[in-house]
Amino acid sequence: MSxxxxxxxxxxxxxxxxxxxxxxxxxxxxxxxxxxFRPHIKTHKLVRFAKKQIAAGAIGITCQKTSEAEAxxxxxxxxxxxxxxxxxxxxxxxLRRLSEQAAITVVADNDSVIRGLSKAFDEARKxxxxxxxxxxxxxxxxxxxxxxxxxxxxxxxxxPGLQFAGLMTYPAPxxxxxxxxFLREAKARCLDEIGHCETISSGGTPSMKxxxxxxIVTEYRPGTYIYNDRSLIERGAAVLGDxxxxxxxxxxxxxxxxxxxxDSGSKTLSSxxxxxxxxxxxxxxxxxxxxxxxxxxxxxDLSACARKPEVGDTVLIIPNHACVVxxxxxxxxxxxxxxxxxxxxxxxxxxxx
Amino acid sequence: MSxxxxxxxxxxxxxxxxxxxxxxxxxxxxxxxxxxFRPHIKTHKLVRFAKKQIAAGAIGITCQKTSEAEAxxxxxxxxxxxxxxxxxxxxxxxLRRLSEQAAITVVADNDSVIRGLSKAFDEARKxxxxxxxxxxxxxxxxxxxxxxxxxxxxxxxxxPGLQFAGLMTYPAPxxxxxxxxFLREAKARCLDEIGHCETISSGGTPSMKxxxxxxIVTEYRPGTYIYNDRSLIERGAAVLGDxxxxxxxxxxxxxxxxxxxxDSGSKTLSSxxxxxxxxxxxxxxxxxxxxxxxxxxxxxDLSACARKPEVGDTVLIIPNHACVVxxxxxxxxxxxxxxxxxxxxxxxxxxxx
Numbered sequence: 066m067s068x069x070x071x072x073x074x075x076x077x078x079x080x081x082x083x084x085x086x087x088x089x090x091x092x093x094x095x096x097x098x099x100x101x102f103r104p105h106i107k108t109h110k111l112v113r114f115a116k117k118q119i120a121a122g123a124i125g126i127t128c129q130k131t132s133e134a135e136a137x138x139x140x141x142x143x144x145x146x147x148x149x150x151x152x153x154x155x156x157x158x159x160l161r162r163l164s165e166q167a168a169i170t171v172v173a174d175n176d177s178v179i180r181g182l183s184k185a186f187d188e189a190r191k192x193x194x195x196x197x198x199x200x201x202x203x204x205x206x207x208x209x210x211x212x213x214x215x216x217x218x219x220x221x222x223x224x225p226g227l228q229f230a231g232l233m234t235y236p237a238p239x240x241x242x243x244x245x246x247f248l249r250e251a252k253a254r255c256l257d258e259i260g261h262c263e264t265i266s267s268g269g270t271p272s273m274k275x276x277x278x279x280x281i282v283t284e285y286r287p288g289t290y291i292y293n294d295r296s297l298i299e300r301g302a303a304v305l306g307d308x309x310x311x312x313x314x315x316x317x318x319x320x321x322x323x324x325x326x327x328d329s330g331s332k333t334l335s336s337x338x339x340x341x342x343x344x345x346x347x348x349x350x351x352x353x354x355x356x357x358x359x360x361x362x363x364x365x366d367l368s369a370c371a372r373k374p375e376v377g378d379t380v381l382i383i384p385n386h387a388c389v390v391x392x393x394x395x396x397x398x399x400x401x402x403x404x405x406x407x408x409x410x411x412x413x414x415x416x417x418x
Numbered sequence: 419m420s421x422x423x424x425x426x427x428x429x430x431x432x433x434x435x436x437x438x439x440x441x442x443x444x445x446x447x448x449x450x451x452x453x454x455f456r457p458h459i460k461t462h463k464l465v466r467f468a469k470k471q472i473a474a475g476a477i478g479i480t481c482q483k484t485s486e487a488e489a490x491x492x493x494x495x496x497x498x499x500x501x502x503x504x505x506x507x508x509x510x511x512x513l514r515r516l517s518e519q520a521a522i523t524v525v526a527d528n529d530s531v532i533r534g535l536s537k538a539f540d541e542a543r544k545x546x547x548x549x550x551x552x553x554x555x556x557x558x559x560x561x562x563x564x565x566x567x568x569x570x571x572x573x574x575x576x577x578p579g580l581q582f583a584g585l586m587t588y589p590a591p592x593x594x595x596x597x598x599x600f601l602r603e604a605k606a607r608c609l610d611e612i613g614h615c616e617t618i619s620s621g622g623t624p625s626m627k628x629x630x631x632x633x634i635v636t637e638y639r640p641g642t643y644i645y646n647d648r649s650l651i652e653r654g655a656a657v658l659g660d661x662x663x664x665x666x667x668x669x670x671x672x673x674x675x676x677x678x679x680x681d682s683g684s685k686t687l688s689s690x691x692x693x694x695x696x697x698x699x700x701x702x703x704x705x706x707x708x709x710x711x712x713x714x715x716x717x718x719d720l721s722a723c724a725r726k727p728e729v730g731d732t733v734l735i736i737p738n739h740a741c742v743v744x745x746x747x748x749x750x751x752x753x754x755x756x757x758x759x760x761x762x763x764x765x766x767x768x769x770x771x
Contacts, residue, residue, distance in 0.1 A: 073508050073771045107713060129714045149681070149714065150670040152730055155426050174671050177729040205715055206671040206679050317503040318527050318559040326559050328502070332745055333770055336689040360460060360741060361482045361502065361770075362558055376530040377505055388713060392685055392746070395768050415748050415768075417686055417714075418426045 068400035069379060071408075074315040075329040077390060077397040078381070081406055083309035084114065084291055091273070091290050092121040098278060103127050103146055105268065105288030108388045110413035111397075112140040114291060125168070127268070127286040131156050132416035134163055140412065144168040146266070148233060148286070150178045150198075150206065156418065157185040160193075170194040170264075172233050174206050179220050179227065186226030195221045196233035196266060199251060201244040203237040211251035218255050218262070229255075231264030231283075238300075241275045248281045271302055294387040295346045296339040310397075311348065311381040312390060314363060316374045325353070325374060327363035329382065334358060335389040345382040350374060355382070421753035422732060424761075427668040428682040430743060430750040431734070434759055436662035437467065437644055444626070444643050445474040451631060456480050456499055458621065458641030461741045463766035464750075465493040467644060478521070480621070480639040484509050485769035487516055493765065497521040499619070501586060501639070503531045503551075503559065509771065510538040513546075523547040523617075525586050527559050532573050532580065539579030548574045549586035549619060552604060554597040556590040564604035571608050571615070582608075584617030584636075591653075594628045601634045624655055647740040648699045649692040663750075664701060664734040665743060667716060669727045678706070678727060680716035682735065687711060688742040698735040703727060708735070 068078055095102040104118045105127040115126050115137055125144025128134040134145045144167060151160055151171055163169050164186070173179050173195050186193045197217045200207030208214045214232060221229040232251055236244045248265055255262035267276070268286030270293075276285060292310040293303035314329035334345055336358060344355040344363070352369040363382075367373045374380055384390045391397065392414055399406040421431055448455040457471045458480040468479050468490055478497025481487040487498045497520060504513055504524055516522050517539070526532050526548050539546045550570045553560030561567045567585060574582040585604055589597045601618055608615035620629070621639030623646075629638060645663040646656035667682035687698055689711060697708040697716065705722040716735075720726045727733055737743045744750065745767055752759040 073506060075770050150729075152668055152670055152681075153426060174673065175729050178670075181730075200673055204677070205673075205712065205717060207673060209673060315505055317505055317531075320527065320553055320558075320560060320562060324557070328505075331688070331690065331742060335684070336691070336742075337684065338689070359558065360745075364558060376503075376528055377534075389684060389689075392713075393768065394770070415746065417428050417747070 066405050067403055068398055068405040069313060071405045072313060072398055074313050074379060075333040076313045077394045078311050078313055079292070079397050079399050080309045080402065081399045082401045083307065085117070087291050087293065087307060087309065088118055088121050091287065092123065095285060096122060098276065100276065100280070100282060101284040103266070103284050103286045104291065105286050106133065106137060106413065108288040108291055108391065110391050110411045111409060112137065112412045113409060115142060124284070130416055130418060131159050131163070132418050133413045134169065135159065136413045136416060138163055138167045142167060146170045146286070148172050148235070150174060152178060152181060157181055161185050161189060164189060164191070164193055170196060170230055172196045172198040173217065173221070174198040174208050176220060179217070179224055183224035183226050189226050192226055192228040194230040195227050196231050196264060197221065199232055199234045199247060201234045201236055201247040202240045203235055205235065207234060211247060211254055214251040215254040215258055218259055222259055229259060231262050231266065233266040235268055236272045238271050241272070245281055252281060270297060271300055274302060289387055292387040295383045295385045296341060298346070298383070299341055305383070308383050310387045310390065311383055312345070314380050314382055316376050316378045316380065319376050323366060323368040325365040325367055327365060327380065328361065329363045330361045331358040332360045333390070333393060334363065334382065334384050335386060335393065337386040337389050339385050341385055345384050348381040348383060350380065419758050420756055421751055421758040422666060424758050425666060425751055427666050427732060428686040429666045430747045431664050431666055432645070432750050432752050433662045433755065434752050435754045436660065438470070440644050440646065440660060440662065441471055441474050444640065445476065448638060449475060451629065453629065453633070453635060454637040456619070456637050456639045457644065458639050459486060459490060459766065461641040461644055461744065463744050463764045464762060465490065465765050466762060468495060483769055483771060484512050484516070485771050486766045487522065488512065489766045489769060491516055491520045495520065499523045499639070501525050501588070503527060505531060505534060510534055514538050514542060517542060517544070517546055523549060523583055525549045525551040526570065526574070527551040527561050529573060532570070532577055536577035536579050542579050545579055545581040547581050547583040549584050549617060550574065552585055552587045552600060554587045554589055554600040555593045556588055558588065560587060564600060564607055567604040568607040568611055571612055575612055582612060584615050584619065586619040588621055589625045591624050594625070598634055605634060623650060624653055627655060642740055645740040648736045648738045649694060651699070651736070652694055658736070661736050663740045663743065664736055665698070667733050667735055669729050669731045669733060672729050676719060676721040678718040678720055680718060680733065681714065682716045683714045684711040685713045686743070686746060687716065687735065687737050688739060688746065690739040690742050692738050694738055698737050701734040701736060703733065
């Protein structure tokens, strides 16, 4: 049965054939490079797909929030990296409980985070693994220099309950040389002064293809590669056939010859532009431009389209950013090349804390 | 007890004192004008607040989707306007069931919608009330001229199971004259040709204060006025003291003297800019600029701030757009001037269909 017979729009459709291909291709490439693969679950938020990724060879998963780690450990994941400074007594208590059920690694980029973690893990059965987060050019979190990285690594080694496990970064796009140079120097300094620096963890689907033999990176954490999206197509990191996730929407109005209004707005696609023009790609109307989104309306300019959809037609949208779409839906519909497979609850939707 | 003692960040805080004031002020003003008040629930998505609005004098509520109407009718709301073209057999079957439990009004801006509704309501116990949606300048849904409005109104009156109930618009900002002129002409034509045109429904908090005595509008549907937000402050439609909703976030990193990173990104605040610079207002650091959002990180430029928050500090953010924030959280924390009241599940979060 066609997946489209089974749903009301707006709805998220996931082609599991493409998911399987994307998992196999990326895992195969990282196996070939000899780099550990630790996919980020933020894109799919599904236990089913985390298990597929691990079965294919991933060493564990990456989460951004403690609550996400809780959902996946509860479901049986045994090795989780949380790439976020964890602050606050309640969160750290939860982290301590988690660490009794699975191998947990966290990151830190400042003294205050390290002191908070150490206080709670002081008497833990096993130490908490900590990676020092490095700002290699993105200008988000992270220590600002290899010197600051080694200082913080030293603080970790001196802190009861904590174990220095290496370095972590989220790279800016197109900055491979800068990233490698920062991490090489920081690792060399850590080896000199601390004697070890096992893991060098980097991530991101946009930079995934720039990882090559000879990199300093020992572990990679891409998220979006499992679904891909319009932003990755526009950046040349994927093609349309790699896109597993689409949003099914209905044309609810054709107020003028050139305007269509869809039942999918920012509550469905999010307002993420990611530097692009337009809020999504209509698969079967590639010349249409999603010019704007209200919360529940998608505004489409059809002026460049030879063929135009009518009221009541279903259109499939490749969103600019797949990860944020899965956070907006309680469920997604799996299919294989259009044939309905199963409707799944999004296990880790809305887990913010 | 302070509401901040009871929560983990990021979290949505709602000051119920301000909610009560905002409801009373707007209802009072529309009572004075003699215009029916039908608030849109998209902002709060809470049964508790819909009941407050009705108790204060609202004639009913406005929803955007059938699923939202179902949630509020289930909770006891007796009069609901759904301001969206409803298309598809499954949705119309749900609408028919709803119409047996409450007074339901819908809108239509094209023949196809009217035919679909009529087919399902042909043998209904009571006819479905339909407003003709008019595009008075926003360039979203709606018929394009008073002439097209009366044509569609005629089709409604000729369609079994349907009752023509008047006109509906969502006005573009600062377009009062244009809106009034369109609606006046369309109403006059309907009175001439059909003999009645009871309801003239307009809406939107940005245009709320431009409604004055002598308007053609008989019913108004604002949503955001209950909470207000940064976009309404910037447009002069609210002041900081009118803002009931804030997001509590923690400073998780201070990588440089001028940069703070918060544990609240687009998964918390959404990417909505609404034409503004920056993604939110830090209440206690008004010179800070939220320059960018990753999914879980808020990037803050502190360079203009005399006083700067440290790692571990909690900050309160007035979001650009309150309505989209309540869709991102399973729960909100009510307080009165900072004193914790209750944590509520967001009843209509994520209802897209």
